[in-house]
Amino acid sequence: MGDNVIVLEGVSKVYSQGKIDVKAVNNLSLEIERGEFAVLCGPSGSGKTTVLNMIGGLDIPTSGRIILEWKELSTLSGTELAKIRRDRIGFVFQAYNLVPVLTAFENAEFVLALQNVPKDERREKVMAILEEVGLKGLEDRRPDELSGGQQQRVAIARAIVSEPAIILADEPTANVDSVTAESLITLMEELNKEKGITFLFSTHDQRVISRGRRIIRLRDGALDLE
Amino acid sequence: MKILPFAIRNVGRNRQRTLITIAAMGLAGFIMVFYASLLNGFSQKIAENSVGMSIGDIQIHAEGYRNDPDLYKMVTNHSDIISQLSSRGLAASPRLYGFGLAATGSTSAGVRISGIDPVLEATVTNLHQNILEGSWLDPSDPKGVVIGKKLARTLNVDVGGEVVMVSQASDGSMANDIYRVRGILKSVGEGIDRGGFYLLNDEFRSLMVLPEGVHEIAIKRLNESSELFESTAIVSRLAPGFEVLDWHRLQPIVSRMLETNEAGTLIMLIITYSAVSMVILNAMLMSVFERIHEFGIMRAVGVTPMQVFSLIFTEAMLQALAASLLTLAVGVPVSLYYQTHGIDMSSLAGDLSFGGVAINPIWYCKVTPSSILIPIIFLFLITALAVLYPAIKAAVIQPVKAIYHR
Structure with missing residues (x-):
């Protein structure tokens, strides 16, 4: 397995839509090595988000195995999966998905609080990360008081603050303007280089695809061309 | 978290x-x-x-009296029982009962005549505190009686008015006497309101020719924290051969x-x-x-x-x-x-x-x-x-x- 963070072995996902079964992912096998800056791309409906969700343990494959750092996800309970997501995976969603009742600081702090990291240590880490993502001075703002780009930066801060094994970013630049998108990609690139965090994007944004160091193309739920 | x-x-x-x-x-x-x-x-x-108005916590009767309130079914050694109860922290009041016809002018009503000791009764019930008009029984006024509120209305009598009592005495003779209404009770219970006629124990004995015994001993725990069943057991031991019941069994409804x-x-x-x-x-x-x-x-x-x-x-x-x-x-x-x-x-x-x-x-x-x-x-x-x-x-x-x- 080498230094693979993620291994997919013959993974398929079938959704039932009424009487029709829709194959979102079809016998996909894939390995993501530690420190990669990889991009899953393909047209809408190619299965990018489904793959990301299954890797993150948010969704369950119909068949096949997903192994994250030597642990097969399908064998884990809901609570164990939650702990894996808390400690080893960071998520960045297209729609930011921040907790609306929490401030930027508290959203970024959320995972550390779940990990029971001491308060002082939490504060130190979160303040450093917020500064790193360019949100210094905006710590006390709630999501509805931040721009789209700023919200996505909070989401990135939340994803990286606990130093996970991999960050799964689903269309992270889809809802922001091109300048913000550029700065977000640069930010994540820097984090990848400086901290060695593995990134796996799902996108059809050419700006992201062009910056990816590994491009994984999907078509109809299967590998198209690597 | x-x-x-x-x-x-x-x-x-x-x-x-x-x-x-x-x-x-x-x-x-x-x-x-x-x-x-x-x-x-x-x-x-x-x-x-x-x-508090009439029953008390516990009562002693002769066996069968409650089902058939016969004038002759009596608790005979009541003085001994009462003094023993008193030494065990239980207040007791002896009572005598009979039935008669109370009349004023042209109206009359059937009544339950109750002969009581006003001093001892006050230690067991608070009937004496429920006088609507007039005053409670007094040993210095032997012909003074206290009657129920509805009875007073039926007899059309006020405090100070005269009431003629007619009954049958224990010796079979005609019992009759004239009494003066000393007090009228507040509404305390249907039975007492309609037919309550209270007079002194001695007056009752004289009217009904009943020199000895009582029909009922009503008892109250002076220490209310003591358990009722324990007190009832004590009373049962002190009054062997008599029926001893607590108020739950006397008033089951x-x-x-x-x-x-x-x-x-x-x-x-x-x-x-x-x-x-x-x-x-x-x-x-x-x-x-x-x-x-x-x-x-x-x-x-x-x-x-x-x-x-x-x-x-x-x-x-x-x-x-x-x-x-x-x-x-x-x-x-x-x-x-x-x-x-x-x-x-x-x-x-x-x-x-x-x-x-x-x-x-x-x-x-x-x-x-x-x-x-x-x-x-x-x-x-x-x-x-x-x-x-x-x-x-x-x-x-x-x-x-x-x-x-x-």
Whole structure:
């Protein structure tokens, strides 16, 4: 397995839509090595988000195995999966998905609080990360008081603050303007280089695809061309 | 994750819904505290009237007297029994009973003649404190009698008026005498109101030619904290061969009603709180459905199903806590007010009686720890039950479905 963070072995996902079964992912096998800056791309409906969700343990494959750092996800309970997501995976969603009742600081702090990291240590880490993502001075703002780009930066801060094994970013630049998108990609690139965090994007944004160091193309739920 | 601060913040998010939920819960709590206190007061008054007006805690009779109140079925050694009871901390009053016809002018009414010792009777019952007009029996006024309120009306007699008593004495002779009404009793019970005719023991003996014995010894525990069954056992040992019964067996209807009052409170609690549980369930379901997306995010970043459950459960408990404080703040002062002032039900109920016991038309609350705590404990229980379904629903939802739920 080498230094693979993620291994997919013959993974398929079938959704039932009424009487029709829709194959979102079809016998996909894939390995993501530690420190990669990889991009899953393909047209809408190619299965990018489904793959990301299954890797993150948010969704369950119909068949096949997903192994994250030597642990097969399908064998884990809901609570164990939650702990894996808390400690080893960071998520960045297209729609930011921040907790609306929490401030930027508290959203970024959320995972550390779940990990029971001491308060002082939490504060130190979160303040450093917020500064790193360019949100210094905006710590006390709630999501509805931040721009789209700023919200996505909070989401990135939340994803990286606990130093996970991999960050799964689903269309992270889809809802922001091109300048913000550029700065977000640069930010994540820097984090990848400086901290060695593995990134796996799902996108059809050419700006992201062009910056990816590994491009994984999907078509109809299967590998198209690597 | 620290559940409590997060739950506090969530409760404050939709203030209008939270306030409505807390108000509904608090209103139910208030109703139940007030209802339980009122029923407590009502029960206590009935027990007081039943025991305090005529029965006492325990009574001694000759075997068979209660079923067949024969003039000759008597407790013979009553003086010894009374003195022994007194040494055991039990007050006792000897009573004599007979039946006769009381007449004034052209009206007459059947009465139960009660011969009592006014001094000893005052240690057992508080009949002497329930004089509507005139005054209580006095040994210095042997021909003075006290009669029931309705009897006075039937005989059309006032205090100071004369009443002729006609009966059959124990020797078979005609018993008759003229008495003067010293006092008229308040409404204390249907039997006493319609046919109560009280005179001194010695006058009774003289009228009915009954020199020895008594028909009844009424007993009261001077120490009310002592157990009734223990006192009854003591009395049974001191009066062998006689029938000894406590007031629960003497007034089974009243006793059973008081027992069922507790069940009544419980049923009322269940009915009221069932309605409230629907409000809580609805509010919590709305709150959960509104936040499914948010729960999805939380699950995605590592919140466990148990933590989601705990969060929603804590939010509901916080609302129950606020409702309990509201219940205490409103329910207790209102109940305490009516404990002192009472609610006048006379316009609705008039003269009420139950099992022969008069019910005061002014109903008083009686606030006790249980009348406060039981409704509050039930409030928490019902909230916990009502929130189970939404909390479980939120906890087990698949994260991927929750995240994309809009």
